Amino acid sequence: MPERPEIVCICGSTRFVQQMRRANRDLTFAGVIVVAPGEADELITDEQKAALGALHLRKIDLADRVLVVNPDGYIGQSMRREIAYARATGKPVSFTGPVPSDQ
Numbered sequence: 001m002p003e004r005p006e007i008v009c010i011c012g013s014t015r016f017v018q019q020m021r022r023a024n025r026d027l028t029f030a031g032v033i034v035v036a037p038g039e040a041d042e043l044i045t046d047e048q049k050a051a052l053g054a055l056h057l058r059k060i061d062l063a064d065r066v067l068v069v070n071p072d073g074y075i076g077q078s079m080r081r082e083i084a085y086a087r088a089t090g091k092p093v094s095f096t097g098p099v100p101s102d103q
Contacts, residue, residue, distance in 0.1 A: 009060045009091075010036040011082045012069030020069045023096065027067075035059040053078060057085055065092040073098035 008027055012020045017039065024034045036059075038052050060066060066086040068079060074097075075083070086093050 005031050005033050007033045007063045009063035009066050010069060011066055011079055013074060013076050016069050016071060019071050023067060023069050035062055060086050063091060068095045070095055070097040073100060075100050
């Protein structure tokens with residue numbers, strides 16, 4: 001095992017929560033430190049959503065790379081912003097599903 005395990009930030013739509021949990025589990029068992037989106041069991045306010053979005057960008061800052069969970073190729077507005085941010089900060093970005101043509 002390396003001196004410091006790789007850190008991967010998972011990005012994805014809440015509609016793919018089960019797939020993100022699976023990716024988290026698989027990466028963790030592979031010896032990777034995983035940072036992932038926060039989860040809420042109830043509706044959140046716009047203010048909370050904005051705060052979580054800003055927090056997720058800080059998670060990207062911590063990561064060595066970003067894994068986008070998009071099983072059907074879906075990339076929403078928040079994910080587009082996260083992907084653009086990751087790339088602007090020099091983080092490699094990979095996808096679990098089809099890579100959108102504009103990526």
